[in-house]
Amino acid sequence: MIRHILTDGMDEFDLTRLDVYRSRGGYEALAKALRTMSPDDVVNEVKVSNLRGRGGAGAGTHFKWSTLPNDGRPRYLILNGDESEPGSFSGRMLVQKNPHLIIEGALLAAYACKMARIFLYLRGEFHEGAEVMARAVGAAREAGLVGDRILGSDFSVEFVVHRGAGAYICGEETAIMESLEGKRGHPRTKPPFPTAAGLYGMPTVIQNVETVANLAPIVANGGAWFAGIGPAKSPGTKICSISGRVRRPGNYEIEMGTPLRELLEEHAGGLEPGHALKFILPAGASSALVLPSQLDTPLDFDSMTAIRSMLGSAGMLVCDDRDCAVHVAYLGARFYHHESCGKCTPCREGTGWTEKVLHRMEHGEGRPGDTKRLSDLCAGIGGRKCLCLLGDFSVTYLESALRAFREEFVAHEAGGPCPVAHAALEVSAR
Numbered sequence: 105m106i107r108h109i110l111t112d113g114m115d116e117f118d119l120t121r122l123d124v125y126r127s128r129g130g131y132e133a134l135a136k137a138l139r140t141m142s143p144d145d146v147v148n149e150v151k152v153s154n155l156r157g158r159g160g161a162g163a164g165t166h167f168k169w170s171t172l173p174n175d176g177r178p179r180y181l182i183l184n185g186d187e188s189e190p191g192s193f194s195g196r197m198l199v200q201k202n203p204h205l206i207i208e209g210a211l212l213a214a215y216a217c218k219m220a221r222i223f224l225y226l227r228g229e230f231h232e233g234a235e236v237m238a239r240a241v242g243a244a245r246e247a248g249l250v251g252d253r254i255l256g257s258d259f260s261v262e263f264v265v266h267r268g269a270g271a272y273i274c275g276e277e278t279a280i281m282e283s284l285e286g287k288r289g290h291p292r293t294k295p296p297f298p299t300a301a302g303l304y305g306m307p308t309v310i311q312n313v314e315t316v317a318n319l320a321p322i323v324a325n326g327g328a329w330f331a332g333i334g335p336a337k338s339p340g341t342k343i344c345s346i347s348g349r350v351r352r353p354g355n356y357e358i359e360m361g362t363p364l365r366e367l368l369e370e371h372a373g374g375l376e377p378g379h380a381l382k383f384i385l386p387a388g389a390s391s392a393l394v395l396p397s398q399l400d401t402p403l404d405f406d407s408m409t410a411i412r413s414m415l416g417s418a419g420m421l422v423c424d425d426r427d428c429a430v431h432v433a434y435l436g437a438r439f440y441h442h443e444s445c446g447k448c449t450p451c452r453e454g455t456g457w458t459e460k461v462l463h464r465m466e467h468g469e470g471r472p473g474d475t476k477r478l479s480d481l482c483a484g485i486g487g488r489k490c491l492c493l494l495g496d497f498s499v500t501y502l503e504s505a506l507r508a509f510r511e512e513f514v515a516h517e518a519g520g521p522c523p524v525a526h527a528a529l530e531v532s533a534r
């Protein structure tokens with residue numbers, strides 16, 4: 105079911121304008137918190153809401169906040185707007201069209217956790233988003249909503265907008281901190297976890313931009329209201345980006361628990377006439393594929409994990425009977441080889457070999473045993489052998505495709521033109 109909470113009014117009004125955002129109740133949650141709630145009251149509403157992070161892993165937001173040490177050091181909040189997962193474009197939409205909802209949510213998180221500074225880390229390619237955000241933060245500062253003694257209270261916090269240089273790895277929570285500190289975006293060894301020693305060695309909370317966008321509605325309506333939307337363990341809404349072989353690609357804000365079939369067939373308009381669904385990558389290039397027989401799975405963190413896939417950031421890539429599982433694997437392998445930071449051996453070497461084997465299979469030069477070679481590479485890279493999850497991400501789709509469409513890989517070992525694409529062309533010519 106479509107439910108507009110984060111996207112409410114976004115297509116009808118210019119919410120990038122502070123006066124328009126305020127005329128629709130914007131910054132009233134912040135005013136309510138500063139006037140009538142203590143920081144602990146806000147923390148408690150977030151606990152009751154059971155909000156889980158929208159950046160991929162679905163980590164409990166309250167749990168993350170509760171691990172901050174109480175040792176008097178300055179605390180930082182990083183808003184993760186890197187959004188580099190192929191197929192995800194919901195964060196970009198929020199940044200460009202509803203920037204004040206993100207700013208208000210970040211201010212509420214900063215108030216609740218007593219943060220000294222907020223850093224918004226935006227993907228390097230988000231030129232427009234960075235301009236929209238800089239303007240919105242400037243307008244909020246002029247109106248006394250950012251900076252010293254916000255709305256006349258004792259609460260002060262600064263807000264910095266920072267653009268990365270376009271690296272997928274800089275979305276990872278520790279690489280983002282290295283990048284913000286002016287170093288190469290390489291992941292750090294954990295522990296220490298960011299809440300113990302993060303940006304500049306200080307306690308740091310990292311949240312996806314969509315996660316914090318939920319905070320103003322939660323404070324305005326109460327945590328119990330939010331907890332009542334969708335499944336109890338995975339409440340709220342999720343903005344799903346859906347693209348590929350669908351008739352109406354785009355962003356759709358759905359209640360958690362909405363069946364994948366409804367999103368695909370009703371909201372995204374289904375597939376082009378005459379074509380059949382082959383599989384969906386529900387969380388971009390790093391997720392295990394979902395088959396047509398699994399379309400009735402509810403879109404929430406736990407249900408998607410139960411079918412050995414994931415909701416992740418819900419960047420859905422839809423493939424139909426024209427798409428070859430090997431071709432999709434090759435595109436992913438090329439991406440991960442390019443994006444591997446090279447810090448650890450299984451990922452650095454493994455992504456290179458995976459691309460090499462898939463490149464020759466894809467280009468008509470497959471060799472006997474290549475399918476087995478790919479299975480061995482998956483085993484060598486996956487299973488948490490690397491410093492960060494990019495290594496595992498690089499083989500998640502491939503492993504699932506080798507399970508579901510092994511015969512397509514084996515057929516490519518013979519070399520020559522792609523047998524799957526040929527079959528699809530023959531079908532469409534009939």
Ligand SMILES: Cc1cc2nc3c(=O)[nH]c(=O)nc-3n(C[C@H](O)[C@H](O)[C@H](O)COP(=O)(O)O)c2cc1C
Nearest residue numbers: 157158159184186187188275276277311312315493
């Ligand atoms: C390789 C890699 C890339 C990631 N990219 C992003 C990203 O672009 N945006 C994001 O919010 N989280 C990304 N994450 C997850 C973050 O590390 C982190 O878990 C998240 O920002 C926490 O926010 P949340 O709790 O609000 O979901 C990435 C993780 C990995 C391993």
Ligand code: SF4
Nearest residue numbers: 445447448451490492
């Ligand atoms: S898994 Fe890959 S991206 Fe992550 S630290 Fe290791 S080499 Fe870098």
